[in-house]
Amino acid sequence: MNSKFVINNTIRFVLLIAVQIMLLNELPLGRAYIMIYPLAILLLPVFTPRIVVVVLAFFTGLIIDIFSNGGGLHTAALTVVGYSRSYILDTFQPRSGWDKLDVPSLSKQGFLWYFYYTLILFSIHHFVYFFLEVFSFANFFSTIFRVIFSLSGSLLLVWMISFFFKRNTRE
Amino acid sequence: MRSIYYLITRFYVLILFVLLEAFALTLIFKSNKYQEVRFLNTSGAITGTISSYVHSAYTFIHSGANNKLLLEENTLLKQQIIYQNQYLKDSSLPKKSSNYTFDYIPAKIVNNTLNKSINYITIDKGSIDGVQKGYGVISSNGVVGIVTNVSEHFSLLMSVVSVKTQIGIKHKNTNAIGNLIWNGEDPYTLQVEGMSKTLPIKKNDTLVTAGYSSIFPPDITVATVKHFEPEPSTSFYAIDVKLTNNISAISYVYVVKNYKKKELDALERQVNNE
Numbered sequence: 106m107n108s109k110f111v112i113n114n115t116i117r118f119v120l121l122i123a124v125q126i127m128l129l130n131e132l133p134l135g136r137a138y139i140m141i142y143p144l145a146i147l148l149l150p151v152f153t154p155r156i157v158v159v160v161l162a163f164f165t166g167l168i169i170d171i172f173s174n175g176g177g178l179h180t181a182a183l184t185v186v187g188y189s190r191s192y193i194l195d196t197f198q199p200r201s202g203w204d205k206l207d208v209p210s211l212s213k214q215g216f217l218w219y220f221y222y223t224l225i226l227f228s229i230h231h232f233v234y235f236f237l238e239v240f241s242f243a244n245f246f247s248t249i250f251r252v253i254f255s256l257s258g259s260l261l262l263v264w265m266i267s268f269f270f271k272r273n274t275r276e
Numbered sequence: 277m278r279s280i281y282y283l284i285t286r287f288y289v290l291i292l293f294v295l296l297e298a299f300a301l302t303l304i305f306k307s308n309k310y311q312e313v314r315f316l317n318t319s320g321a322i323t324g325t326i327s328s329y330v331h332s333a334y335t336f337i338h339s340g341a342n343n344k345l346l347l348e349e350n351t352l353l354k355q356q357i358i359y360q361n362q363y364l365k366d367s368s369l370p371k372k373s374s375n376y377t378f379d380y381i382p383a384k385i386v387n388n389t390l391n392k393s394i395n396y397i398t399i400d401k402g403s404i405d406g407v408q409k410g411y412g413v414i415s416s417n418g419v420v421g422i423v424t425n426v427s428e429h430f431s432l433l434m435s436v437v438s439v440k441t442q443i444g445i446k447h448k449n450t451n452a453i454g455n456l457i458w459n460g461e462d463p464y465t466l467q468v469e470g471m472s473k474t475l476p477i478k479k480n481d482t483l484v485t486a487g488y489s490s491i492f493p494p495d496i497t498v499a500t501v502k503h504f505e506p507e508p509s510t511s512f513y514a515i516d517v518k519l520t521n522n523i524s525a526i527s528y529v530y531v532v533k534n535y536k537k538k539e540l541d542a543l544e545r546q547v548n549n550e
Binding site: 126178244 | 333390
């Protein structure tokens, strides 16, 4: 069971990083920037040790940074996501508490739960990324618009991907 | 001692998080301060090679448009050769002039972004091919950027579409000079500052490089005027321009090598120090 988790998660990490670097970084979308790689951290099993989540987030961000000339922006944003994930999971736990083998996924927790979970953590990620990039609150509203456009794009793509894989697992 | 041990066992995740985050922030600070990406970039040997594979598909998609551009450039060069041959035969002018100090190194784009405040482009020529930090890069119909990092086989340039670049340009009809900058909003619209309100500027006017710096040769077409209006509080126009090259779709560029760059830079530094 444990090794199956490891293999699944490794494949998910590699695929998400590859899609981000090869496809999403090349999209000519003007000032919006669709990022879906935080999903790899979000979908780790609930009882992954917190220290492992933070370290994994750091290195995933570093890889994305190296391949997109990010200069540390992705690393900083994703490490914050890795750290805050456990608090969001604690706040949003089911009434009976988390099960030993639970995965925070669409098929296990239902759409509404998944909606809030991704919305909150992706918002944190995009806010940190875009505000660190401009490094000031000077053009606050233009930065906020960038966050909102990019966030809606990223989330739509994330939900589409999640629905696609949900149907596959049921069959 | 015991309390420190307790603190570490209790908050080790937080401590690790703060350390990693501090490391990431240092990277960002450094790349902001020195206007270059220090450690994490695609100009390294391994990352550059992987990126060039990834980007080759993208180059293939745009190959139609690129072929057309290269063809146009070829035709233009052929015309110039014919013209120059005639010109040289007809007159006894010296074959070398002060303008012949520029040399061009052809290169291919390996990685390109347009969605950041500071956009970087990686090309497949490095120090072995003679590229150095500070060289300008142009395409067949416009300027592309300035080299910031150089490795053996790859180099990284800061694109014109970056909030930190500033390129000296002039209005083709009047020779009035100004600066090409970007306000960080629409990557297809750049701004020009320093053009006086008294100038007869029209829509679709051409702007070319000024050639006062040692980075770009003079009279390379850069952009056309898209929209302009007088700024109320200053004596300048607020001008929006459109680049003549589609920077998201170009694949082949030329690095501009100026033989007199060192001399020029040294002279200007001397003046600034005095």
